[in-house]
Amino acid sequence: MDFNKNYFxxxxxxxxxxxxxxxxxxxxxxxxxxxxxxxxAARPDQxxxxxxxxxxxxxxxxxxLRAPLPRAIYLLGLRGIELEHNPTLPPAFLxxxxxxxxxxESIEEGAGxxxxxxxxxxxxxxxxxxxxxxxxxxxxxxxGKAERVVYELQFLTKLMVAANRLExxxxxx
Amino acid sequence: MALLQITEPGQAVDPHQRKRAAGIDLGTTNSxxxxxxxxxxxxxxxxxxxxxxxSVVRYTPGGIILGDAALAQAANDSMNTIVSVKRLMGxxxxxxxxxxxxxxxxxxxxxxxMPRIETVSGNVTPVEVSAEIIRTLVDRxxxxxxxxxxxVVITVPAYFDDAQRQATKDAAQLxxxxxxxxxxxxxxxxxxxxxxxxxxxxxxxxxxxxxxFDISLLRLRKGVFEVLATGGxxxxxxxxxxxxxxxxxxxxxxxxxxxxxxxxxGLLMESRSIKxxxxxxxxxxxxxxxxxxxxxxxxxxxxxxxxxxxxxxASIKACRRAVxxxxxxxxxxxxxxxxGGSTRIPQVIxxxxxxxxxxxxxxxxxxxxxxxxAAVQANVLVGNKPDDExxxxxxxxxxxxxxxxxxxxxxxxxxxxxIPTVRAQEFTTYKDGQTAMLIHVLQGERELVTxxxxxxxxELAGIPPxxxxxxxxxxxxxxDADGLLSVSAxxxxxxxxxxxxxxxxxxxxxxxxxxxxxxxxxxxxxDADQRSLREAKVESGRVIEALGNALAEDGVALLMASDIQAxxxxxxxxxxxxxxxxxxxxxxxxxxxxxxxxxxxSLRMDAAVHKALAGRKIEEVDNEV
Numbered sequence: 001m002d003f004n005k006n007y008f009x010x011x012x013x014x015x016x017x018x019x020x021x022x023x024x025x026x027x028x029x030x031x032x033x034x035x036x037x038x039x040x041a042a043r044p045d046q047x048x049x050x051x052x053x054x055x056x057x058x059x060x061x062x063x064x065l066r067a068p069l070p071r072a073i074y075l076l077g078l079r080g081i082e083l084e085h086n087p088t089l090p091p092a093f094l095x096x097x098x099x100x101x102x103x104x105e106s107i108e109e110g111a112g113x114x115x116x117x118x119x120x121x122x123x124x125x126x127x128x129x130x131x132x133x134x135x136x137x138x139x140x141x142x143x144g145k146a147e148r149v150v151y152e153l154q155f156l157t158k159l160m161v162a163a164n165r166l167e168x169x170x171x172x173x
Numbered sequence: 174m175a176l177l178q179i180t181e182p183g184q185a186v187d188p189h190q191r192k193r194a195a196g197i198d199l200g201t202t203n204s205x206x207x208x209x210x211x212x213x214x215x216x217x218x219x220x221x222x223x224x225x226x227x228s229v230v231r232y233t234p235g236g237i238i239l240g241d242a243a244l245a246q247a248a249n250d251s252m253n254t255i256v257s258v259k260r261l262m263g264x265x266x267x268x269x270x271x272x273x274x275x276x277x278x279x280x281x282x283x284x285x286x287m288p289r290i291e292t293v294s295g296n297v298t299p300v301e302v303s304a305e306i307i308r309t310l311v312d313r314x315x316x317x318x319x320x321x322x323x324x325v326v327i328t329v330p331a332y333f334d335d336a337q338r339q340a341t342k343d344a345a346q347l348x349x350x351x352x353x354x355x356x357x358x359x360x361x362x363x364x365x366x367x368x369x370x371x372x373x374x375x376x377x378x379x380x381x382x383x384x385x386f387d388i389s390l391l392r393l394r395k396g397v398f399e400v401l402a403t404g405g406x407x408x409x410x411x412x413x414x415x416x417x418x419x420x421x422x423x424x425x426x427x428x429x430x431x432x433x434x435x436x437x438x439g440l441l442m443e444s445r446s447i448k449x450x451x452x453x454x455x456x457x458x459x460x461x462x463x464x465x466x467x468x469x470x471x472x473x474x475x476x477x478x479x480x481x482x483x484x485x486x487a488s489i490k491a492c493r494r495a496v497x498x499x500x501x502x503x504x505x506x507x508x509x510x511x512x513g514g515s516t517r518i519p520q521v522i523x524x525x526x527x528x529x530x531x532x533x534x535x536x537x538x539x540x541x542x543x544x545x546x547a548a549v550q551a552n553v554l555v556g557n558k559p560d561d562e563x564x565x566x567x568x569x570x571x572x573x574x575x576x577x578x579x580x581x582x583x584x585x586x587x588x589x590x591x592i593p594t595v596r597a598q599e600f601t602t603y604k605d606g607q608t609a610m611l612i613h614v615l616q617g618e619r620e621l622v623t624x625x626x627x628x629x630x631x632e633l634a635g636i637p638p639x640x641x642x643x644x645x646x647x648x649x650x651x652x653d654a655d656g657l658l659s660v661s662a663x664x665x666x667x668x669x670x671x672x673x674x675x676x677x678x679x680x681x682x683x684x685x686x687x688x689x690x691x692x693x694x695x696x697x698x699x700d701a702d703q704r705s706l707r708e709a710k711v712e713s714g715r716v717i718e719a720l721g722n723a724l725a726e727d728g729v730a731l732l733m734a735s736d737i738q739a740x741x742x743x744x745x746x747x748x749x750x751x752x753x754x755x756x757x758x759x760x761x762x763x764x765x766x767x768x769x770x771x772x773x774x775s776l777r778m779d780a781a782v783h784k785a786l787a788g789r790k791i792e793e794v795d796n797e798v
Contacts, residue, residue: 033396
């Protein structure tokens with residue numbers, strides 16, 4: 001293994017937003033079987049440390065590629081694009097976000113209906129997959145647009161986390 | 174340069190090269206140690222044939238007493254007898270004080286904020302108490318396996334946080350054990366049943382022990398065990414079943430006065446044995462008459478079921494919630510494993526079966542299953558099965574994060590992230606000219622800092638003064654394969670390297686570990702001398718007494734007066750030696766006396782043989798000579 005390979009190369013996958021998650025899981029487990037510290041539990045400390053470093057890298061690479069948002073941010077990073085902390089977003093998108101937030105708040109303040117919340121989350125899932133498709137289309141031809149789309153995906157991901165928290169709250173966990 | 178040992182693929186390791194490995198189930202009530210011998214994983218008994226070691230440590234001015242002997246005295250010497258120390262592991266002094274009423278101990282704080290329990294032989298930390306239990310088990314295994322252990326696997330509950338895991342590992346280190354891995358208890362149970370090589374899917378582990386109930390849902394996917402959810406009740410266990418029976422007996426007996434402690438203890442012991450009898454009998458005859466409580470009658474299975482139904486139902490409710498937490502359907506759960514002695518109760522087996530819709534696995538001894546799984550894993554990790562494909566990938570049980578402005582917890586590594594892992598996050602200063610930053614490391618799923626467990630606090634000083642937001646502080650979280658965390662922070666924008674490594678609070682500071690190790694070595698040497706002296710004195714006393722008796726009985730009959738006098742002088746000499754402190758001199762004196770009395774002993778032997786043959790007295794035999 002080579003510490004200088006990018007995350008896609010580590011798993012022998014094409015550098016692309018579309019990732020075959022089953023193949024990724026297979027390759028991930030295949031690599032783990034070689035490098036995991038448990039394989040080196042009875043070996044000298046130096047080998048143990050190395051195993052730890054490899055496994056950590058393999059784990060980090062897997063998690064980055066597995067989830068849509070970190071994968072998108074990583075792909076931008078490979079193209080030398082660093083995300084801004086306080087990006088400017090199109091007013092239309094912000095209005096849409098405000099509407100979605102309010103919708104979630106009204107579910108919380110209302111009867112706290114789980115079915116309503118489920119419907120909301122399904123809608124969110126659709127919106128997010130549209131945004132991801134937009135990112136995949138823009139990445140090669142228009143990286144600037146891809147970057148703007150990632151900011152939207154960040155917003156949506158945060159909202160989804162809030163929706164999941166609300167579910168836990170409604171279930172009294 | 175070290176030479177590498179080359180083993181042909183598929184060839185077994187030379188049996189002489191086999192390493193000694195063991196799995197330890199460090200339980201709240203009982204602990205066990207197991208090992209793989211000739212391909213079979215089994216728990217190892219002590220010299221009296223007992224497999225379970227009660228997790229009880231009693232401190233006395235004369236030394237430490239462990240296990241059954243300590244348990245027997247727990248009630249009489251509760252302040253110095255530490256039971257259920259597992260509940261205190263990785264807990265801070267504040268946490269422990271909230272348990273105050275339930276615990277008879279006096280606590281004081283130590284260097285790292287860890288509670289120390291005050292005993293007659295000094296203050297001890299929960300880590301030290303656990304180390305005593307581990308040491309006893311490791312010694313047992315070394316004796317059984319014929320040499321020092323190369324490594325151990327220790328099991329911990331799946332819900333144990335970083336501090337609790339660290340404390341467990343510290344205890345093992347203190348006991349001088351080489352920890353190959355900490356293993357989640359439910360995962361160990363699944364391994365014991367060989368489920369790691371079975372079909373993929375969700376596995377439920379139902380663990381009803383003496384004092385606690387745990388339910389865990391694991392998913393096995395491509396050789397990876399993932400903990401989906403854990404739940405349970407830390408105050409539900411076999412003891413509650415005993416209490417239910419005891420209450421029933423009191424009601425039946427018509428005894429109306431409040432029960433004294435002694436009465437209750439007697440009743441609970443009786444109830445426990447009734448409960449155990451009911452696992453394979455339809456009814457049990459009771460004839461109880463102690464301390465004023467008198468009852469003669471029968472407890473049948475149906476009545477017992479009624480008594481304990483609320484308890485079993487409470488456990489099933491916790492199962493239902495864990496299944497929901499895990500986000501799985503009941504139909505996806507294809508195996509249910511029973512762990513813990515209380516799962517022998519027929520009603521438990523029935524209700525678990527009904528709830529999960531399938532017969533639970535209970536072919537193995539539910540008390541031993543965790544230790545056995547740990548032994549299987551230890552055998553693989555130590556290198557005895559080089560071709561084994563088994564690999565357990567663990568996940569972080571609880572999210573790790575930092576405190577941010579407003580008392581909010583920001584997650585840096587989410588729960589269920591595969592470990593080992595590393596994650597860096599950048600922070601910045603919020604005031605102009607700020608030169609230090611407080612880093613507060615948290616663990617837990619909740620949003621507010623106050624609802625999370627505080628693992629560590631440290632300050633990153635030496636940040637060059639800059640306008641707010643200009644400094645770049647990189648905080649790095651590093652989690653190893655056991656789920657143990659270290660955190661470092663550095664200022665990157667100016668290249669100023671200020672980095673701090675922290676260990677979680679309530680672990681031991683390195684100083685404390687060093688001094689404890691030192692103390693235990695010194696103790697060990699001192700203890701060994703003390704023991705030798707005691708043993709030498711006991712042995713010399715035995716010889717003196719035996720010879721004295723023999724002389725009084727048969728001396729005149731078998732020996733000449735001068736011989737008797739010589740032996741008596743030798744006895745006096747040893748007597749004065751054994752009043753001293755030199756165990757070598759005492760041992761030597763004992764041997765000399767033994768040799769001097771050899772002839773007398775053989776004469777007596779001959780005489781005894783004669784007597785046995787003839788059925789006559791020595792005097793008579795003597796007269797014939």
